[in-house]
Amino acid sequence: MSLQSTTALLLIFLLCFPFLALAQGRRSRVDIIVRGGTVVTMDAERHVIRNGAVAIRAGRIVAVGEQAEIDRKYIAPDVIDATGKVVIPGLINGHTHIPMTLFRGLADDMDLNEWLTKYIFPAEARNVTEDFVRAGTQLGLAEMIRGGTTTYCDMYYFEDAVADETERAGVRGILGETIIDFPVADNKTNAEAMAYTERYVKKWKGNRLITPAIAPHAPYTVSEEHLRAIRAFSNRTGAPIVIHVAETKKEVADITRDHGASPVTYLDRIGFLNDRVIAAHMVYPTEDELAILKRLNVGIVHNPQSNMKLASGVAPVPQMLAGDMSLGLGTDGAASNNDLNMWEEMDTAAKLHKVFTGDPRVVSAEQAFEMATIRGARALHMEHEIGSIERGKRADIVIVDQDSLNQTPFYNIYSDLVYSTKAADVRTVIIEGRVVMRDRRLQTLDENAIKQRARIFRERILRSLAPQGSQPSGN
DSSP, X not given: OOHHHHHHHHHHHHHHHHHHHHHHHTSEXXXXXXXXXXXXXXXXXXXXXXXXXXXXXXXXXXXXXXXHHHHHHEEOSEEEEOTTEEEEEOEEEEEEOGGXXXXXXXXXXXXXXXXXXXXXXXXXXXXXXXXXHHHHHHHHHHHHHHTTEEEEEEEESSHHHXXXXXXXXXXXXXEEEEEOSSOOXXXXXXXXXXXXXXXXHHHHTTOSSEEEEEEEOOTTTXXXXXXXXXXXXXXXXXXXXXXXXXXXXXXHHHHHHHHSSOHHHHHHHTTOOSTTEEEEEOOSOOHHHHXXXXXXXXXXXXXXXXXXXXXXXXXXXXXXXHTXXXXXXXXXXXXXXXXXXXXXXXXXXXXXHHHHHTOTTSSOHHHHHXXXXXXXXXXXXXXXXXXXXXXXXXXXXXXXXXXXXXXXXXXXXXXXXIIIOOGXXXXXXXXXXXXXXXXXXXXXXXXXXXXXXXHHHHHHHHHHHSOTTSOOOOO
């Protein structure tokens, strides 16, 4: 290029630069723009925006709309191309015991009582330490991120360590320290457990990702006196309460025998239930009890696959949906599921209730997706922060491929998401405005190291359960 040509180009650039700068200056700077995909907002009107975009700044959604509109108003150093993909709110796993990933497949094909008393409680007594909890939590977090879960609600021991690993991985959690009326791994008495929980809640309260909670195991493993104390603790600290309720027929029979009322009625009678309670399973509430749960806005979490596997029963989900109750979906722990895959839970929830009721219209694909997003957020009492892609909400967003063989051809967005999409179709995950998986590569966790550590714990668990003098088995 000649000197004259170079000079002419430079002159043109200098003349145009003020106009380019002015045009750019009119656009607000954000951290991330996700553009070009089909945005399934799950807002009140259930807007689906073809060729949409989302602008993110400081962990919040600042705008959602058509791509051309977002491009005109915003500029970002990180622009994620979602063309040909679906952009959805992060999935919400409403009930887990995340460190129990290390017990995945340990004991299967038995009812809840036998599973707990003969296998899980002994395995926990011999193996659960803080190191165990950290390793299992990392394994569960990696699995959930890969499947597009951005928020989960947990109940286990050493929950402070669970919180630590969860924050480090950049995942959102409502994390409950277990209270149970017998000695367990982290606390041997109720007084120790309550003191631990006091410190734990104080430490994490106000954290942008972690909501510390208190988690009485169930009304059959925690006394009335201790349940009342837990409610008082929640009133004083504002901590959510996570609990199993009405999970099995045996539980209902035992509580009715011991307290003269079935579980929900009993808990209501002692003043335990309110809008900070998150009740898992809820398989056997009566019609009157559903009215109590609705009136008090108790969050309910349906766990279809775990309930099926343990033959616990089928929750009255169609009635709960008809009553517009705060109902979410959960996987339960990986020891009774055996994974943390919310795509499977959505698919199962829709199909289970169709066959159980004999009505193919109940629990539609859209309703199943609601239970894993905005209605699931209601169940955790967090619907004003998460569960939909709306301005002002936390930037928890998942980008899903839409061109895999199992998704081809495409007709209906909710049908495709619930009945066709798999965890492996999740491409990119953003939580609190931070990319924690990009193009299927985990950004905050070392997958190979996590799997290697989990295999070491497997050998320890097998040795701990082997009869004295024998060698551990299993390949």
